Amino acid sequence: MVLPAPRPGFGQDKIKQLLGIIGETSERWNVSHVEKISLATIERLVDFHAARDLNLPEISAKIDALKARFPELSKSEEIEAGAITMRRADLIATLPNDPDAFFKSRRSIRLFGPRETFDFSCLEHAVRLAQRAPSVCNRQTGKAYIFTKPSDIDLLLRFQDGNKGFGDTASALVVCTSDLSNFYKVGERNQGFVDGGLFAMALVYAFHSLGVGTCMLNWSQPAHSDSKFRSVCRIPEKEVIITMIAVGPLREEYLVAQSPRRELQDVLFIDDPDLVSLPRKVM
Numbered sequence: 656m657v658l659p660a661p662r663p664g665f666g667q668d669k670i671k672q673l674l675g676i677i678g679e680t681s682e683r684w685n686v687s688h689v690e691k692i693s694l695a696t697i698e699r700l701v702d703f704h705a706a707r708d709l710n711l712p713e714i715s716a717k718i719d720a721l722k723a724r725f726p727e728l729s730k731s732e733e734i735e736a737g738a739i740t741m742r743r744a745d746l747i748a749t750l751p752n753d754p755d756a757f758f759k760s761r762r763s764i765r766l767f768g769p770r771e772t773f774d775f776s777c778l779e780h781a782v783r784l785a786q787r788a789p790s791v792c793n794r795q796t797g798k799a800y801i802f803t804k805p806s807d808i809d810l811l812l813r814f815q816d817g818n819k820g821f822g823d824t825a826s827a828l829v830v831c832t833s834d835l836s837n838f839y840k841v842g843e844r845n846q847g848f849v850d851g852g853l854f855a856m857a858l859v860y861a862f863h864s865l866g867v868g869t870c871m872l873n874w875s876q877p878a879h880s881d882s883k884f885r886s887v888c889r890i891p892e893k894e895v896i897i898t899m900i901a902v903g904p905l906r907e908e909y910l911v912a913q914s915p916r917r918e919l920q921d922v923l924f925i926d927d928p929d930l931v932s933l934p935r936k937v938m
């Protein structure tokens with residue numbers, strides 16, 4: 656619906672398949688938010704076609720039948736689905752005044768302020784913001800398990816090897832995961848790490864935007880350490896651990912590592928003439 660020139664009447668086969676799936680999953684597991692979003696999306700597409708003089712009576716009848724069978728699906732008008740119009744000026748108005756300063760002031764914090772000064776409500780706020788991270792097919796596989804009890808943080812950090820000397824000063828510890836049950840084909844074998852990494856990154860920037868300090872803590876563990884950790888932190892087996900994040904309040908003044916960056920020419924390649932050519936003919 657948001658492409659420059661949508662193909663007239665597109666999506667009807669997918670709609671039919673999806674209507675079948677909504678019926679099946681609603682029957683087996685009751686109507687959840689996902690079924691509501693799915694049906695609302697279908698209805699927006701039906702409206703989209705109707706506005707272009709293409710009525711789909713067969714599909715509309717199936718929608719009505721589904722709603723009659725599962726009344727909770729009836730309120731799908733209230734769901735955010737389909738396309739919305741954005742305005743450039745509105746978007747520009749939301750941007751930071753000084754992007755360089757915003758990006759440069761995000762530093763890994765290893766010197767947190769005292770726990771008493773930490774506003775724990777920022778945890779939920781930051782995760783809500785991080786949920787806006789892009790994810791493959793909008794599957795949103797990233798999850799944040801957050802621990803705030805000092806004894807839990809202390810226990811869990813014993814399994815991580817990069818927090819000595821500061822981890823215990825964090826007010827909260829996030830364990831970021833990606834739920835691999837959202838992936839189904841071999842080509843997606845690394846997607847959990849991509850989506851989970853993006854979610855973790857978005858979470859770090861979300862905290863930054865709220866003025867909260869973070870330090871990512873690697874989960875570069877061999878399988879046996881990963882399973883030992885899971886024996887004390889019972890994250891479901893179907894989820895892969897992406898990274899931990901130490902979170903805490905900022906002090907009035909604090910030291911950070913300079914962490915210089917590589918030269919730009921080592922990481923940026925624009926229109927490199929050696930990189931693009933038509934494939935050689937296969938003999």
Ligand SMILES: Cc1cc2nc3c(=O)[nH]c(=O)nc-3n(C[C@H](O)[C@H](O)[C@H](O)COP(=O)(O)O)c2cc1C
Nearest residue numbers: 761762763816817818870871872873874898912914
């Ligand atoms: C996935 C990941 C894991 C990290 N693990 C650790 C860690 O275990 N301990 C630590 O002190 N810093 C850790 N860091 C922070 C990096 O050292 C830091 O991001 C890098 O040096 C750049 O510094 P900056 O974040 O202040 O810009 C990690 C960063 C990432 C992205």
